[in-house]
Amino acid sequence: MITDFSQRLIVQEVSPRDGLQIEPTWVETADKIALINQLSLAGFSRIEAGSFVSPKAIPALRDGDEVFRSIARQPGVTYVALIPNLRGAQRAIEAGADELNLVMSASQTHNLANMRMRCEQSLAAFADVAALASGTSLSLNGSIATTFGCPFEGRIDEDRVLQIVDAYLALGMHGVTLADTTGMANPRQVFALVQRVLSRVPASALTLHFHNTRGLGLSNVLAAYEAGARRFDASLGGLGGCPFAPGASGNICTEDLVNLCDEMGIETGIDLPLLLRLSRGLPALLGHEMPGQVAKAGRNCDLHPAPENPPG
Amino acid sequence: MITDFSQRLIVQEVSPRDGLQIEPTWVETADKIALINQLSLAGFSRIEAGSFVSPKAIPALRDGDEVFRSIARQPGVTYVALIPNLRGAQRAIEAGADELNLVMSASQTHNLANMRMRCEQSLAAFADVAALASGTSLSLNGSIATTFGCPFEGRIDEDRVLQIVDAYLALGMHGVTLADTTGMANPRQVFALVQRVLSRVPASALTLHFHNTRGLGLSNVLAAYEAGARRFDASLGGLGGCPFAPGASGNICTEDLVNLCDEMGIETGIDLPLLLRLSRGLPALLGHEMPGQVAKAGRNCDLHPAPENPPG
Numbered sequence: 001m002i003t004d005f006s007q008r009l010i011v012q013e014v015s016p017r018d019g020l021q022i023e024p025t026w027v028e029t030a031d032k033i034a035l036i037n038q039l040s041l042a043g044f045s046r047i048e049a050g051s052f053v054s055p056k057a058i059p060a061l062r063d064g065d066e067v068f069r070s071i072a073r074q075p076g077v078t079y080v081a082l083i084p085n086l087r088g089a090q091r092a093i094e095a096g097a098d099e100l101n102l103v104m105s106a107s108q109t110h111n112l113a114n115m116r117m118r119c120e121q122s123l124a125a126f127a128d129v130a131a132l133a134s135g136t137s138l139s140l141n142g143s144i145a146t147t148f149g150c151p152f153e154g155r156i157d158e159d160r161v162l163q164i165v166d167a168y169l170a171l172g173m174h175g176v177t178l179a180d181t182t183g184m185a186n187p188r189q190v191f192a193l194v195q196r197v198l199s200r201v202p203a204s205a206l207t208l209h210f211h212n213t214r215g216l217g218l219s220n221v222l223a224a225y226e227a228g229a230r231r232f233d234a235s236l237g238g239l240g241g242c243p244f245a246p247g248a249s250g251n252i253c254t255e256d257l258v259n260l261c262d263e264m265g266i267e268t269g270i271d272l273p274l275l276l277r278l279s280r281g282l283p284a285l286l287g288h289e290m291p292g293q294v295a296k297a298g299r300n301c302d303l304h305p306a307p308e309n310p311p312g
Numbered sequence: 313m314i315t316d317f318s319q320r321l322i323v324q325e326v327s328p329r330d331g332l333q334i335e336p337t338w339v340e341t342a343d344k345i346a347l348i349n350q351l352s353l354a355g356f357s358r359i360e361a362g363s364f365v366s367p368k369a370i371p372a373l374r375d376g377d378e379v380f381r382s383i384a385r386q387p388g389v390t391y392v393a394l395i396p397n398l399r400g401a402q403r404a405i406e407a408g409a410d411e412l413n414l415v416m417s418a419s420q421t422h423n424l425a426n427m428r429m430r431c432e433q434s435l436a437a438f439a440d441v442a443a444l445a446s447g448t449s450l451s452l453n454g455s456i457a458t459t460f461g462c463p464f465e466g467r468i469d470e471d472r473v474l475q476i477v478d479a480y481l482a483l484g485m486h487g488v489t490l491a492d493t494t495g496m497a498n499p500r501q502v503f504a505l506v507q508r509v510l511s512r513v514p515a516s517a518l519t520l521h522f523h524n525t526r527g528l529g530l531s532n533v534l535a536a537y538e539a540g541a542r543r544f545d546a547s548l549g550g551l552g553g554c555p556f557a558p559g560a561s562g563n564i565c566t567e568d569l570v571n572l573c574d575e576m577g578i579e580t581g582i583d584l585p586l587l588l589r590l591s592r593g594l595p596a597l598l599g600h601e602m603p604g605q606v607a608k609a610g611r612n613c614d615l616h617p618a619p620e621n622p623p624g
Binding site for chain 1: 503617618619
């Protein structure tokens with residue numbers, strides 16, 4: 001284990017997008033905006049606030065235009081939109097997104113299932129988006145879904161991932177995200193791949209996106225941090241599931257990650273008490289419990305009074 | 313991160329004791345025996361099968377005597393009983409326990425609340441148990457509850473823990489367990505303390521007992537493994553809660569730990585498919601979902617068929 005934990009860990013909030021996208025309960029546009037406005041005060045530098053995909057594919061996020069137009073933007077916060085193609089990019093730009101997050105799967109089968117096109121078609125569409133963004137202040141981030149494993153194909157070869165990283169860089173992407181879409185990564189694998197990717201991409205441009213589907217999300221964060229990664233996606237309350245693992249948890253939980261960092265002395269700049277208040281409001285908004293742990297257990301420093309009469 | 317994962321990780325099953333002890337649903341003695349008999353076939357070298365505490369304090373485990381007398385013992389498996397005092401030790405010995413696990417809290421306040429005595433009184437009682445066990449084949453293990461933090465007192469000083477380790481060794485204990493009773497440990501703290509304890513206790517005699525209350529259980533296992541620890545308690549399904557964190561998960565989940573090891577190439581000798589079958593039977597036995605993740609998500613190698621018609 002490394003002994004130097006002085007490098008800041010940057011937490012990027014994705015609950016408004018990756019968290020809400022598979023929720024069966026419709027969240028009112030005003031509630032989405034209120035959530036993003038609150039999250040904007042918590043110290044995040046980047047919030048993925050919505051997506052511009054087909055409203056038939058993801059009805060839960062069909063109000064992305066209005067959300068982006070209505071949020072109270074805070075200085076220093078980059079508001080990101082996930083987009084699948086040129087049409088989505090145009091909508092996101094019109095709605096005022098600061099950054100476009102383009103996603104393609106490392107797995108051909110997963111890309112066909114998820115994006116309904118082959119990887120080569122995704123890359124061609126990204127080239128169109130890059131041309132559209134060229135000369136503007138828009139930032140482009142390329143996400144690689146199923147980086148560490150695919151529910152259809154299994155383990156993904158490291159070289160395949162590195163080829164996609166190279167393709168993204170050649171397209172002029174400013175950042176790259178390695179996404180463990182269905183929670184198949186393990187810390188040893190993460191450490192090895194992150195080391196290789198960091199020989200191509202600076203740490204300031206690399207994001208790791210883990211899901212906690214098999215309970216390994218925070219362990220994978222630590223492995224990536226040990227390998228030199230500094231930017232991590234996380235979702236308030238651990239919101240966001242996986243259609244292939246009903247009942248299993250989704251994205252790593254923002255407040256659990258911040259609590260881990262606080263306890264280990266890794267600086268994040270995030271306001272944990274505010275996150276806990278927001279997270280504890282999610283069950284009322286969505287009608288179910290959240291997988292996040294610290295919102296239930298409290299922080300270590302939230303001590304209990306000693307029992308006067310020991311239970312018996 | 314270390315690069316050598318060739319050292320076996322020994323998983324010790326505690327669900328029949330630490331898992332069941334706070335369950336509100338009464339589990340029939342025959343069901344307890346059946347569970348332990350199945351667990352005995354999964355490859356564990358050590359199973360904590362029950363406790364001999366006051367039936368008023370822990371009614372869920374009041375049938376420890378019958379359980380220990382009736383289980384189908386497998387060669388190579390050590391059947392452990394948790395005991396608080398000499399009376400419990402006598403009962404456990406009569407019932408045929410192979411090993412006595414004595415527990416005291418590092419925190420004076422927690423020991424008073426949990427054991428209703430001061431730490432000095434616990435140590436005096438342990439001396440009586442050691443005298444009773446002397447010259448027999450009984451193995452003695454000393455557990456230190458709240459090693460990494462106490463819900464009443466907060467962080468526990470490392471030197472305090474080391475003093476208790478020394479006291480346990482002076483009493484002739486064969487093994488020592490560092491227990492994170494309410495899930496307050498973090499990986500950096502674990503790595504540091506385990507390194508210090510391993511200068512006094514060989515890895516073969518040191519067990520780490522983590523709870524996942526704040527989502528850090530498996531991260532703490534990896535930190536301890538990196539520091540040289542090899543023996544870990546875990547509970548099927550993640551069974552076992554914490555009275556101070558309603559809704560938060562309890563012990564680290566055995567099958568999630570074994571899955572982590574399988575994925576990382578760390579040998580455990582445990583039959584994961586059998587564990588998954590047993591874990592998936594727990595909700596019917598106990599009337600609620602379990603916090604374990606892999607039982608819901610499946611293993612990485614349990615691939616899904618590619619959708620013929622992508623969802624729309």
